[in-house]
Amino acid sequence: MVGPVQVGGGAPIVVQSMTNTDTADVEATVHQVADLARAGSELVRITVNTDAAAAAVPHIRERLDAQGIHVPLIGDFHYNGHKLLTAHPACAEALAKYRINPGNVGRGSKHDPQFATLIEVALEYRRPVRIGVNWGSLDQDLLTRMMDENAAAASPRDAKQVMHDAMIASALLSARRAEELGLGHDRIILSCKMSGVQDLIGVYARLAGRCDYPLHLGLTEAGMGSKGIVASTAALAVLLQQGIGDTVRISLTPEPGGDRTREVIVAQELLQTMGFRAFLPLVAACPGCGRTTSSVFQQLAQDIQTYIRVRMPEWKKAHAGVESMQVAVMGCVVNGPGESKHANIGISLPGTGENPVAPVFVDGEKTITLKGDKIATEFQHIVEEYVRSHYPALI
Numbered sequence: 001m002v003g004p005v006q007v008g009g010g011a012p013i014v015v016q017s018m019t020n021t022d023t024a025d026v027e028a029t030v031h032q033v034a035d036l037a038r039a040g041s042e043l044v045r046i047t048v049n050t051d052a053a054a055a056a057v058p059h060i061r062e063r064l065d066a067q068g069i070h071v072p073l074i075g076d077f078h079y080n081g082h083k084l085l086t087a088h089p090a091c092a093e094a095l096a097k098y099r100i101n102p103g104n105v106g107r108g109s110k111h112d113p114q115f116a117t118l119i120e121v122a123l124e125y126r127r128p129v130r131i132g133v134n135w136g137s138l139d140q141d142l143l144t145r146m147m148d149e150n151a152a153a154a155s156p157r158d159a160k161q162v163m164h165d166a167m168i169a170s171a172l173l174s175a176r177r178a179e180e181l182g183l184g185h186d187r188i189i190l191s192c193k194m195s196g197v198q199d200l201i202g203v204y205a206r207l208a209g210r211c212d213y214p215l216h217l218g219l220t221e222a223g224m225g226s227k228g229i230v231a232s233t234a235a236l237a238v239l240l241q242q243g244i245g246d247t248v249r250i251s252l253t254p255e256p257g258g259d260r261t262r263e264v265i266v267a268q269e270l271l272q273t274m275g276f277r278a279f280l281p282l283v284a285a286c287p288g289c290g291r292t293t294s295s296v297f298q299q300l301a302q303d304i305q306t307y308i309r310v311r312m313p314e315w316k317k318a319h320a321g322v323e324s325m326q327v328a329v330m331g332c333v334v335n336g337p338g339e340s341k342h343a344n345i346g347i348s349l350p351g352t353g354e355n356p357v358a359p360v361f362v363d364g365e366k367t368i369t370l371k372g373d374k375i376a377t378e379f380q381h382i383v384e385e386y387v388r389s390h391y392p393a394l395i
Contacts, residue, residue: 005042005072005096007128007189007247008214013240013276014247015267016043016216018076020260023060024052030063032260037064037071038313039261040268040279043247045074045099048081054088061094072096074130078104078137082117092125097189099130102174103137111141115174119181128187131174134220135163135194139170164203167192168210175213188213189247193220197235204239214246224253233270240274280312281325284339290352292331297349301329303376304383311384319391327383337361345386347379362386 007014017036021028023046033044048054061073075095077084082105085092098118106114122129133139143166150162171190178188190213194200200219208215219235222228232250239245248271250263271277285301286292304327315322328343330336332351340346340361347370349358358370360382370378 009186011246013245013271014042015040015264015271016045016074016247016249017041017260017264017267018045018249018251019047020254022053023047024050024056026056026059026063029056029060030067033060033064033071033073034067034069035259035261036264037069039264041071041261041264043072043074043097045076045249048075048077048084048091048095049079051084051087054084054091057088058090058094074099077101077118079106081105082114082121085121086117092121092127095127097128097130098122099132100174101132101134101137102170103133103139107141111139112177115177116181119178119183122187123182128189129178129183130189130191130216131171131178132191132193132216133167133170133174135167135192135199136220138163138166142166142170142173160199164199164206167194167203168207171207172211175211185213189216190214191216191218193218195219195221197231200235201238204244205242208242208244215244216247216249217245218249218251220251222251222253224255228252229266232266236270237274240271240276278323280323281308281327281344283308284326284328284330284343286331286335286339288331291334292349292351297329297331300347300349300376300379304329304379307380308383315387315391318394319387320394322387322391325387325391341365344390345383347375349375 005014019029019032021032023029029046036044048057073095074097076099078101081100100118105111119129143163146162146166150156171192175188175190179185190207190211192203192207194203197219204215204217217236217239219232222232229252236245236248248267250266252263252266254260268279272279272282283301283305288298326343328340328346330339330346330348333348333354336348337359340348341364344363346361347358350356356371358375359366360368360370360379
């Protein structure tokens with residue numbers, strides 16, 4: 001459980017994201033959290049790395065609540081979390097969950113008492129904890145010990161396999177210690193993030209077989225653009241199909257000037273296309289070929305997709321089940337009519353050499369033929385009317 005959002009225990013898989021603002025900059029952080037929440041992020045993680053950042057957290061929470069944005073905030077702590085949470089009780093109270101990296105809690109004799117302090121704060125404020133292991137910041141004392149033991153073995157294993165073992169051991173040992181300190185089993189979430197697709201799949205498959213804690217999935221340092229999207233979805237799709245994963249993040253590097261909300265949209269589309277969740281109506285569109293009239297259907301598909309995403313917040317408040325609606329925008333007569341009939345609402349635009357008309361199909365039946373240069377606007381009106389007439393009003 002994280003605030004009002006249930007994670008694990010049979011609950012729907014949760015989408016989360018993370019800000020890249022300086023948390024001490026209250027205005028910038030509030031703005032980005034709001035954008036992520038409106039895009040559909042159900043949890044948002046923020047960096048808490050300095051006294052200024054910790055002091056800003058309660059103000060960020062207040063500003064968001066004043067805007068009616070109640071998305072739970074997760075505090076991301078490394079190195080000095082034990083100090084920040086104890087020095088800033090208002091920060092500890094404002095956060096819905098704490099993320100702890102056992103590799104960055106403290107080295108040597110400092111590790112255990114600093115970890116214990118973090119768990120004690122979680123107990124005081126009744127907050128869940130994600131124990132997030134990352135292969136880029138793996139507990140070096142644990143890894144060294146396991147590497148030494150492997151080197152001394154009669155048949156040493158591959159170093160990468162030992163690292164995988166150390167990732168899993170770090171997560172499970174930390175979880176066990178948190179429970180020994182009093183943190184409830186149901187207040188612990190684990191993650192073992194790696195940047196290699198096959199590494200991630202292998203580690204999570206083994207981790208899931210050894211515990212029943214909710215698991216947060218994410219390919220760390222996935223990259224930018226199509227590379228990051230493909231790598232993340234390739235890894236997470238395999239795990240999700242195996243029933244592994246309770247919450248996901250697509251860790252994309254934004255392109256210069258890019259929108260941070262892109263990672264939220266990709267996560268939603270991954271879960272929806274695999275049939276695990278429904279977030280907004282999906283638009284099916286053909287890829288185009290020599291039979292299609294180039295940009296006409298492409299522009300309409302983009303316009304309709306944008307229109308649906310813009311309208312969805314209002315639709316969701318007013319109409320039950322609208323997120324399951326299916327729309328098709330097709331570019332020629334080959335598959336256009338058939339694909340349109342399979343959708344709730346479909347339009348088949350004229351291809352090269354075809355009559356300049358666009359038949360519209362509603363629940364498999366042809367209802368109207370659109371012509372002229374206002375097809376996009378008229379089709380949007382048809383979609384709007386379908387939502388109003390086919391999905392029960394919530395008000």
